[in-house]
Amino acid sequence: MYDAVRIVDPVSNRVVWKAAMSGQTSLLDNSSCYDFWTKDRFCDNCISVRALKEKKTFTKFEAVHEELYMITASPLLCEKEEERNYVLEFVHNITHESTWNSIVSNEEENFAEAVLRLNDAVVRDELTGVFNRRFINERLPVEIVKHHIAQTPAYLLMIDIDFFKIINDTYGHQGGDVTLRQFAKLLQKQLPHSTCWAARYGGDEFLIYLEQMTFEQAYGFAENLCTITENYSIIHAGNKIKTTYSMGVCSLQPGMDMDAWIKKADENLYKAKSARDQNLHCTMYGI
Incomplete structure (x- = not known):
């Protein structure tokens, strides 16, 4: 069902473990969690931070290399408060699935721009355009x-x-x-x-x-x-x-x-x- 599963530390923006559909796994990967999205900084609409803060599961979309991905983030909470908490992310390529068609209108030609618009709506102030x-x-x-x-x-x-x-x-x-x-x-x-x-x-x-x-x-x-x-x-x-x-x-x-x-x-x-x-x-x- 998922193309990749990974455990991230949203505080340090690091991937600590990941597994792909190919069967490859990597422990202590230590790459930046935003590298896959070809970004040079954390995601503005970071659902892993939100999942960790609110102790809930969240979903968002990202576009990269003309492919569309759905990401689901769920918190992995430690029993001891002094231990670092992590987030489990499920990454699913939905480029050729009907899910995307149900989200944006048929007139939407550039899905990368549509994804940016959807993500920005969550964390951007509607009037000024800066963060909210x-x-x-x-x-x-x-x-x-x-x-x-x-x-x-x-x-x-x-x-x-x-x-x-x-x-x-x-x-x-x-x-x-x-x-x-x-x-x-x-x-x-x-x-x-x-x-x-x-x-x-x-x-x-x-x-x-x-x-x-x-x-x-x-x-x-x-x-x-x-x-x-x-x-x-x-x-x-x-x-x-x-x-x-x-x-x-x-x-x-x-x-x-x-x-x-x-x-x-x-x-x-x-x-x-x-x-x-x-x-x-x-x-x-x-x-």
């Missing part, structure tokens, strides 16, 4: 565990558009939507590495996750982002919308979980707001 709150809740705990194990640095930036209600009141909700979309696009464009990501936390608050950089580089990134926003104009219906921003920055500390990390970044954000200088386009606090 669900992605934060699923991905950030994995990033934290990864860095605690490797003892490597990581940083969160919590960014807020100041006086967003006034923008909505002045330019209408369409003007507000344009402001959110264009600002999200700006943040996405500034990400320094493929493993860094931006997400809409809620309302007019955005979150940026940074890794693979030193304290000085992260601070420089935050300062540079402030500088870039000073020269950035949001245009809607012929109007130039005046925007200012506040930013809270926090490095990951030993023992921090997701809630504590976000809370500290959020606290730094509001310290930046309370200390903001009306002559400054962007105010930053923390790190």
Whole structure:
């Protein structure tokens, strides 16, 4: 029934065991779980992370080399909390089966684009196109565990558009939507590495996750982002919308979980707001 079965560690993005229909098996394969999908980073819609977090079975689709695959992920939970938990993945090629035809319309010519659309709908914010709150809740705990194990640095930036209600009141909700979309696009464009990501936390608050950089580089990134926003104009219906921003920055500390990390970044954000200088386009606090 399945073309391959494998056990993965979604925290380290590694395959620890796999078996194919050919009868070949590999113990401690140690390849990246996303290598098969010809990607250079983890899958945005990672159902193995979701299966591990929610202790449920999930299914998704991936397209590679003009072939369509259905992947089912189920958690393998250890009795002892201190032991590493894994996920069992079942991979099935459904390119020539009727399953795919029941998912997309007959007008869908490129099934790779259709798969991307379906996967993005789960983890992308519909308005802005950056990652959504669900992605934060699923991905950030994995990033934290990864860095605690490797003892490597990581940083969160919590960014807020100041006086967003006034923008909505002045330019209408369409003007507000344009402001959110264009600002999200700006943040996405500034990400320094493929493993860094931006997400809409809620309302007019955005979150940026940074890794693979030193304290000085992260601070420089935050300062540079402030500088870039000073020269950035949001245009809607012929109007130039005046925007200012506040930013809270926090490095990951030993023992921090997701809630504590976000809370500290959020606290730094509001310290930046309370200390903001009306002559400054962007105010930053923390790190």
